[in-house]
Amino acid sequence: MRLPMLRGLIAGLLLLALAPAARAADAAQASAELKGYLPPTSFAAEYVVIEPDPNFDAYGKRIQAAMAANKEWLAEYRKQYAGKDMPWHPNLGVSEADYQRYRQPMNQFREASRKPIRVEKLTSGSTVTLKFKGDNLLLTDVEIDMQTPAVKTPRGPLAFRSIVKNLEQASLPPGVHQGILFDTPDAVKISAKYAESILFGSLKGTRTGIIHYSLNTPGKAERAYVSYALGN
Numbered sequence: 001m002r003l004p005m006l007r008g009l010i011a012g013l014l015l016l017a018l019a020p021a022a023r024a025a026d027a028a029q030a031s032a033e034l035k036g037y038l039p040p041t042s043f044a045a046e047y048v049v050i051e052p053d054p055n056f057d058a059y060g061k062r063i064q065a066a067m068a069a070n071k072e073w074l075a076e077y078r079k080q081y082a083g084k085d086m087p088w089h090p091n092l093g094v095s096e097a098d099y100q101r102y103r104q105p106m107n108q109f110r111e112a113s114r115k116p117i118r119v120e121k122l123t124s125g126s127t128v129t130l131k132f133k134g135d136n137l138l139l140t141d142v143e144i145d146m147q148t149p150a151v152k153t154p155r156g157p158l159a160f161r162s163i164v165k166n167l168e169q170a171s172l173p174p175g176v177h178q179g180i181l182f183d184t185p186d187a188v189k190i191s192a193k194y195a196e197s198i199l200f201g202s203l204k205g206t207r208t209g210i211i212h213y214s215l216n217t218p219g220k221a222e223r224a225y226v227s228y229a230l231g232n
Contacts, residue, residue, distance in 0.1 A: 030163050030180045031149045037179055037200045037209055037230070038128065039121070045228035047117045047134055050173050053110040059098055066093025106170040109223075119226065130211075138224045139213045142198065151182040151198060155215075158182040158196055167204070172212065174227065176204040179212075193218055202230060 067074050070091045077089065088099040101107045117134035126147040132140055143152040151158040161181045170176045179201015189195045199212040211226040 026163060027149065027160055030160055031147055033163070034144070034146055034149055034180050034200060037202055038130075039209070039228065039230060042118065042120045043228050045117050045119050045226045046114060047132070047137060047224065047226050048114045048174070049112040049138070049222075049224045050109045051112045051223070053108055056102055056108045059094055059102055062093045066091060069093075104169060106173050106175070109173055111173060117226070119228070132226070138215060138222055139198075144200075149180065149182075153196055153198070155194065155196060156188060156192075157185070158198060159185050161197075164199065164201065172223065172225075174203065174210075174225070177201050177210055177212070178204060179210070203227075207231065 073091055077091075078086065081087070088094075088096040092099060115134065117132055117137070120131040120133060122129040122131070126145060128144045128146055130142050130144070140154065145151070149160050159182060161183045163179075164181050165178045167176050167178065177199070179199045181197065181199045183197040184192075184195045195214075195216045197212075197214050199210070201212075202209050207230045209228045209230045212223075213225065214221065214223045216222075
């Protein structure tokens with residue numbers, strides 16, 4: 001076997017050996033941090049449904065039409081700002097206010113509804129169950145294995161996916177967050193044709209806790225979040 005091939009094989013084997021250990025370390029850290037994102041007892045919260053902003057679709061069509069009409073100019077403009085943020089220009093076909101607004105991914109969504117709810121927290125050993133008390137809720141209850149960690153919703157189990165930190169901008173309302181992300185295992189996504197994700201965390205720089213939940217089924221994506229005070 002040639003030396004470069006042997007080195008590549010050894011490197012690959014080392015990565016395979018290290019991956020489970022790194023994953024276990026991440027899971028242990030997630031388990032340790034998860035407790036801090038939940039109040040110690042039952043708590044009052046705000047339940048907010050979010051949806052894509054329909055105005056963003058119109059914005060996208062306007063900017064696409066302008067780009068099609070100004071192809072040569074656009075090529076030069078992009079070249080001028082290669083590797084940099086491309087500033088607004090009238091030739092983009094949209095207002096400067098809209099351009100600045102929709103550059104932030106969070107602003108591509110809007111708040112559809114908001115209402116106060118009560119979250120009942122039950123603890124049994126390393127298992128925490130949250131029951132969301134309210135009408136017409138996307139998520140009614142969730143069971144959290146704080147030790148593994150893992151999550152179970154009425155639809156089924158969710159696996160630990162990642163620790164979310166150091167975000168520079170928010171992809172969803174209400175703002176930049178950090179936390180522990182769980183989602184539907186890949187095999188279930190394929191076989192059952194749905195995907196859930198849930199993040200337990202907090203808004204960056206605040207003591208506001210947040211639970212972000214999404215459910216994707218064929219042709220439909222639904223999202224909601226629950227916000228609450230974490231205390232001192």
